[in-house]
Amino acid sequence: MEKDKNVLEIPYGTRDFLPSEAASKRAIETKLAELFAEWGYDEVVTPTIEYLDNLTLGSSRNTEPHLFKLFDKDNRTLALRHEMTTPIARLVSSRLQDYPLPMKLSYISSVFRYEQTQTGRQCEFHQAGVELMGSTSAFADAEIIALAIQGLLRAGLNDFQICLGQVEFISGIMEQYQLAPDVKVELKQAMEQRDLVALGNRVDALKLPETAKQVLKKLPLLNGGEEMVKGAYDLALNEQSRRALDNLCEIYRLLKAYGVEKYVRFDLGIIRDFSYYTGMVFEAYTPGLGFPLCGGGRYDHLLADFGSACPATGFASGIERILLALERQELAKPSRARDVYLAYAAGKESAAIAQAETLRHSGKTVELSLSPQTKADAEAAQQAKGYAELVYLA
Amino acid sequence: MQSNNMDYLTIALPKGKLFGLSADLLAKIGYTAEGLSDKSRKLIIINEEKKIKFIVSKTADVPTYVEYGAADIGVIGKDVLLESGKDVYELLDLGFGRCHLMMAVPKNEKRAKLTDYNHTRVATKFPHIAEKFFNHHGMQMEYIKLNGSIELGPIVGLSESIVDIVETGTTLKENDLEEIVSIQDATARLIANRVSFKMKFDRINTMVSDLRKILESEAAK
Numbered sequence: 316m317e318k319d320k321n322v323l324e325i326p327y328g329t330r331d332f333l334p335s336e337a338a339s340k341r342a343i344e345t346k347l348a349e350l351f352a353e354w355g356y357d358e359v360v361t362p363t364i365e366y367l368d369n370l371t372l373g374s375s376r377n378t379e380p381h382l383f384k385l386f387d388k389d390n391r392t393l394a395l396r397h398e399m400t401t402p403i404a405r406l407v408s409s410r411l412q413d414y415p416l417p418m419k420l421s422y423i424s425s426v427f428r429y430e431q432t433q434t435g436r437q438c439e440f441h442q443a444g445v446e447l448m449g450s451t452s453a454f455a456d457a458e459i460i461a462l463a464i465q466g467l468l469r470a471g472l473n474d475f476q477i478c479l480g481q482v483e484f485i486s487g488i489m490e491q492y493q494l495a496p497d498v499k500v501e502l503k504q505a506m507e508q509r510d511l512v513a514l515g516n517r518v519d520a521l522k523l524p525e526t527a528k529q530v531l532k533k534l535p536l537l538n539g540g541e542e543m544v545k546g547a548y549d550l551a552l553n554e555q556s557r558r559a560l561d562n563l564c565e566i567y568r569l570l571k572a573y574g575v576e577k578y579v580r581f582d583l584g585i586i587r588d589f590s591y592y593t594g595m596v597f598e599a600y601t602p603g604l605g606f607p608l609c610g611g612g613r614y615d616h617l618l619a620d621f622g623s624a625c626p627a628t629g630f631a632s633g634i635e636r637i638l639l640a641l642e643r644q645e646l647a648k649p650s651r652a653r654d655v656y657l658a659y660a661a662g663k664e665s666a667a668i669a670q671a672e673t674l675r676h677s678g679k680t681v682e683l684s685l686s687p688q689t690k691a692d693a694e695a696a697q698q699a700k701g702y703a704e705l706v707y708l709a
Numbered sequence: 710m711q712s713n714n715m716d717y718l719t720i721a722l723p724k725g726k727l728f729g730l731s732a733d734l735l736a737k738i739g740y741t742a743e744g745l746s747d748k749s750r751k752l753i754i755i756n757e758e759k760k761i762k763f764i765v766s767k768t769a770d771v772p773t774y775v776e777y778g779a780a781d782i783g784v785i786g787k788d789v790l791l792e793s794g795k796d797v798y799e800l801l802d803l804g805f806g807r808c809h810l811m812m813a814v815p816k817n818e819k820r821a822k823l824t825d826y827n828h829t830r831v832a833t834k835f836p837h838i839a840e841k842f843f844n845h846h847g848m849q850m851e852y853i854k855l856n857g858s859i860e861l862g863p864i865v866g867l868s869e870s871i872v873d874i875v876e877t878g879t880t881l882k883e884n885d886l887e888e889i890v891s892i893q894d895a896t897a898r899l900i901a902n903r904v905s906f907k908m909k910f911d912r913i914n915t916m917v918s919d920l921r922k923i924l925e926s927e928a929a930k
Contacts, residue, residue, distance in 0.1 A: 478907050509798040512898060516802075538910045582907060600904040602715050605778025607904065 328429070328438025339638055339647060340441070344423050346469045347443040347632070351421035354462055356445045359420050361402040367392040369405050372620050381428045383438075395427035400617065400629060403446050408621035416449030416625070423634075436606070436635065444611070444631030448618070451626040453562055456595045456613060457569035463609055463630045464575045467599060470637050471646050475601040475608060477578050478538070480585030481563050482592050482612075484547070485534055487556025492527050502531065506586050511535055535584030541567065544581050559594075566595060587612060594628070603643045608636050654679040656702035658693030663708045670708060717760045718912060721780035722747070723768040723789075727897050730805045731784040738919040772797060772900065781905035782913065787895035788874050792835045798901040800917050804924055806897040807876070810838060813886040814870045815863045823890055824848060829869035832862030839872040842892050860884040 325331065332340055348358065364385070371379050371394075382394040396402050399422045407418060423443045430438065445462060447455050460477060467475055485506070489499045498521065505514040511532075518531045530550050537547055544560055544567075551557045563581065570576045587596045587610060594613030601608055611630025618625040641647045655674055659667040664687075671683045682702065684693065690707055697705040720740065722731050728747040735741060742756035747765050754763045764780050772795040774780040783797075786806050790799070812823075812831070820826060827848045833839045836852040843850045853868050855861075860880055862868040872892065875881060881888065899920065906913055 476908055509796070509903060512799050512802045536914060538907065538914070580907075582910075598907075600908050602908060603778070605776060605902050605904050 326438075330437050330439075336638075339641075340634060342648070343470050343634055343637055344441075344443060347466055348421070348423060350462070350466055350469050351443075351445055354419070354445075354458075354465075356419040356421035356462075359403060359406060359422055360424070361396070361399070361406055361422075363395060363425070364393045365396055365402060365405070367394040370394050370396065370401055372401075381430055383427050383429055396424075397428045398426050399424050399442060399444060399631065400446060400614070404617045404627070405621055407446075407448055407625065408618050408623040412623060417455065418448045419445065420448070421445045436633065441634035442631040443634055444609075444629060446627055446629035448625050448627040450628075451615065453565040454569060456562075456628050457566045457573065459611060459628050459630055460566065460570060460579070460595075460597055461573040461575050463597070463599060463611065463632065464573075464578050466632055467608065467637070471641055471648065472601060472608075472637065472644070473646075474644065475578065475599050475640075476580055477597050477599050478582035478585050479563065479566070479579055479595060479597045480582050481559040481595050482587070483562075483594060484551070484556050484559035484583050487551060487553055487559055488530065488534065490555055491551075491553040492523055492531070494521070506535055506584070507588070509535075509586060535586070537581075537583035539581060541581075544583075547583060562595065591617070597630070599632075601640045601644070604636060604640045606636060608632060608640060652680070653682070653700065653702045655681045655704050655706055656684070656693070656697040656700060657681055657706045657708075658684040658688045658690075658696065659708040660689075661687040663687070667708050670706065674706070715908070717755075717762050718782065718909060718916075719762040719764060719780045721764045721766055721771045721774040721783040723771050723783075723785060724765060725768055727768070727784060727786060727806050728765070731803070731897065734803060734805075734920065734923065735784075737923050738916065740916070769793070775900050775902050778902045778904055781902050781909060782916070783900045784897055785900055787898050788835065788838070788893065790898060790900065791893065791895075792837050794837060796903065798903055798906045799898050800901055800906075800913075801899040801920055801924075803897040803899055803920070804928070807895070808874045809894045810835060810872065810874050810892040811888045812839075812842075812870055812872050812890045812892065813860075813875075813881055813888045816885050816887045818863075818869070819887065819889065826850070826870055830862075830867070831870045831872055832859050832868035833872040834859055835872055835874075838893065842872075860886060 367382065367384060370382065378397055382397055384392055384394045387393055403420055403422065411418065421444065425439055425441050427439050445459065447459055460479065464477060489502065501517055502514060505517060515532050518528050521528065537543060544563060547560055548557065551560055567576065567579065570579055585596055585598060591614055592612040593615040596612030598607040598610040609630055609632035613628040615626040618627060657667060657671050667683060671681045674681045682700065684696065688696065693705055693707050722728055724747040732741065732745055739759065740761055742754045742761060742763055744751065745754050745763055749765065752765060764774060766774060769789055771783040771785040772790055772793040775783040775797050776795040784803065788808065788810055823846060830851040830853055831839060832853045832855050834855060836854050839852060853862065859871045859873040862871050863886065864884060874895065875888065899917065901913055
């Protein structure tokens with residue numbers, strides 16, 4: 316191959332996976348696909364492009380500016396999918412209505428978001444995840460969290476932490492102080508922006524008893540183990556927030572049955588989009604990566620936006636982020652071994668092809684030379700390409 | 710360098726006027742290290758006993774170190790933080806480094822209303838904040854990004870106005886500029902990486918409440 320100094324550019328926020336990187340990515344995806352199948356989740360594939368309206372339908376979230384948009388020949392606006400939950404919700408409510416519930420679906424896909432690129436996230440990135448539709452039970456939520464944990468373990472990570480929260484807890488607390496709708500929006504916005512200073516200032520300006528103010532300011536700091544949740548019952552003065560805590564306790568009880576509770580910590584201030592999630596929410600973190608590895612939660616209203624109400628819960632993991640975490644924690648496995656380089660003298664083509672087939676059947680990776688070589692050339696090629704063994708047919 | 714060692718807490722401090730105030734405040738709760746100075750040639754200063762690492766960086770880079778998790782915690786002015794648009798936890802208003810962002814114009818060329826400046830040129834170090842502010846008022850401006858001596862803009866005819874931070878207003882007066890609208894008040898903030906805040910929650914939370922106590926007792930004086 317000739318060396319070309321003039322490397323052609325690729326669009327902002329995209330990347331090439333060179334052979335060893337592609338091998339690591341494929342290895343993770345294969346492990347996750349196997350795991351999802353073992354748990355009874357069927358893979359689905361949806362189009363990379365959808366109608367813009369379908370992706371933004373019912374979402375008060377500010378997703379539209381982050382979508383890659385284009386026009387079809389009838390000038391309808393199309394967009395590249397920015398996540399997989401919405402396309403799957405569309406699929407389930409329009410094409411799989413007769414499918415028996417609960418429905419368990421999985422995907423491994425590229426998604427696209429126009430945003431400033433950051434570690435482990437380009438504009439095009441890859442997600443592996445599952446959606447469980449048709450159940451409101453804590454059992455379903457626990458299964459989703461346990462599966463997310465198993466996925467990280469299967470991928471080879473062992474040092475990570477799941478933070479588990481419940482959006483209804485925060486909503487319930489705000490309800491019990493009878494905050495005006497616009498105040499609720501402001502406080503939730505401050506929390507979503509992780510701006511505890513703005514939250515504090517806004518709360519201080521409210522006409523509320525001092526104890527209520529303290530509780531509201533403390534919401535993002537409710538992080539801890541089971542005792543923290545028990546303590547939080549003292550703050551929960553209405554049915555809504557108490558039910559949220561009951562729900563978390565029930566999920567935690569089931570996670571113990573799965574034997575994964577050591578990875579889980581409660582975080583009642585966990586902040587994921589309030590307009591979208593309706594129940595438990597979680598994120599996974601690992602040391603050395605400043606961004607979550609995966610996240611998910613319950614979203615019971617999304618399918619109704621597509622015309623068939625159905626409760627749902629799920630998660631997505633970022634493949635690039637898992638790869639990055641493995642690399643940083645020096646857990647990355649060397650890519651698949653190169654076993655045999657098979658070379659041959661002139662006139663031995665047929666024998667070489669037959670030999671290569673035999674070796675491949677026995678499970679070895681074999682590169683067959685494309686032309687006859689001398690033994691010395693074959694040895695040099697074996698070294699250069701990094702094959703463990705040379706088979707030479709003289 | 711990644712702060713992936715869970716034992717250490719890495720703190721990014723900005724060089725310049727916030728450095729001394731931040732270092733003094735942190736020292737009051739025991740967060741300090743020998744040789745911690747923004748004049749030091751060493752960029753990382755470690756307190757092995759207390760498991761603290763300090764990174765001393767250029768002001769505008771603090772939010773970046775924290776967003777990427779290279780530092781768990783940082784101290785930064787709200788003005789720089791807003792301009793950076795980084796996704797970090799804003800934990801505490803430290804109260805010092807008080808200033809405000811405002812728009813100023815040459816005294817003798819004042820126009821009647823803010824919107825009279827629509828479609829004019831504005832020189833600023835904070836183009837993102839300025840753009841958000843003017844968009845909010847339905848105005849479109851031409852933003853000229855400068856890195857220092859913003860006041861020079863109108864004087865040399867580069868722009869009709871400036872958007873900049875002001876502490877006392879002396880520089881404005883000396884250059885015959887007058888503030889016409891205030892955009893944002895700013896003080897120093899304690900910020901945290903979103904993952905560090907979760908993974909090192911107990912330690913960071915203790916640090917925040919210790920700092921809060923100090924700030925409250927100082928405010929009471």
